[in-house]
Amino acid sequence: MTSAASSVARSDLAELRRLKSLLPPELQSWVTIEPASGVNPPLITCEEIGKDEVEIQIDLARWDQLAKDQRNLLFWHEVARIQNDTIPRDGWEMAALAIGLGGAVGELWVQDGLLLMLALGLCAFSGWRLYRRNNSEKVLKEAIAADERAIALATRFGYELPNAYKSLGSALKLLIEQAPNRRQRKRYELRLQALKKSAAKAKARMQAMQNDIAAES
Numbered sequence: 001m002t003s004a005a006s007s008v009a010r011s012d013l014a015e016l017r018r019l020k021s022l023l024p025p026e027l028q029s030w031v032t033i034e035p036a037s038g039v040n041p042p043l044i045t046c047e048e049i050g051k052d053e054v055e056i057q058i059d060l061a062r063w064d065q066l067a068k069d070q071r072n073l074l075f076w077h078e079v080a081r082i083q084n085d086t087i088p089r090d091g092w093e094m095a096a097l098a099i100g101l102g103g104a105v106g107e108l109w110v111q112d113g114l115l116l117m118l119a120l121g122l123c124a125f126s127g128w129r130l131y132r133r134n135n136s137e138k139v140l141k142e143a144i145a146a147d148e149r150a151i152a153l154a155t156r157f158g159y160e161l162p163n164a165y166k167s168l169g170s171a172l173k174l175l176i177e178q179a180p181n182r183r184q185r186k187r188y189e190l191r192l193q194a195l196k197k198s199a200a201k202a203k204a205r206m207q208a209m210q211n212d213i214a215a216e217s
Contacts, residue, residue: 012060019058019075022157024083031082035060043175046078046087054082062178070171072157073150073164080149086142140187144194151198161206165199 016033023031036042036057043063046056056078063071081087147168154164172192179185 011064015060015063016058019056019071022072022075023079024153024156027079027082030054031056031079033058040180043178044074044078046082048087054087066171066174067167069163069167070174073154073168074171076150076153076157077143077146077168079153080146081142083149084142084145086146136187140190143187143191147191147195148198161202162199165195165202169195169199 012035016035019033020028030052031054033056036045036059041057041059044056044058046054049055056075066074150168151161151164154167155161159167169192172188172195176185176188176192179188
């Protein structure tokens with residue numbers, strides 16, 4: 001039993017080291033890769049854990065069930081989010097909203113009109129910022145942009161363009177099947193649709209280039 005656990009632990013460490021080698025050199029000094037903790041964590045995600053420090057977290061038990069190419073493309077999607085500066089941060093908005101709400105309640109009690117308006121203004125501004133940051137359309141656009149950049153990263157690491165698209169597409173199909181709720185499934189489906197359109201455009205560009213080369217020769 002102990003031997004089996006040790007074997008799994010060694011396998012997990014080897015996978016984390018392998019993924020570290022897939023980071024672009026410019027990110028290796030400040031991006032870390034760790035096993036996910038908690039109950040039912042996401043398959044893979046990333047978050048800012050300090051100034052100029054980002055952590056990619058992976059549910060290694062589920063991760064191991066994916067093919068290597070699928071893992072690579074999903075990993076590069078998270079790397080692309082870091083490069084695009086679209087990872088979640090502990091912002092000031094929630095704290096400001098709480099302060100604003102507390103201040104509004106307090107000013108209602110003491111009936112200070114000016115301070116009440118300032119507190120309500122703080123609530124409105126922080127609430128708008130939270131909505132903007134978590135807007136589903138914005139989140140989807142950022143995910144699609146990260147998919148595009150993940151394809152570019154794959155080619156940087158030696159993938160042929162069609163194979164990069166196929167690997168990410170198959171990974172998204174698997175995520176669709178495993179999605180815990182309809183909302184998450186829909187988001188993966190929209191990403192897959194956008195990926196297919198991008199792949200079709202890339203194929204058309206490659207075909208046009210080949211035709212031009214053939215015409216010149």
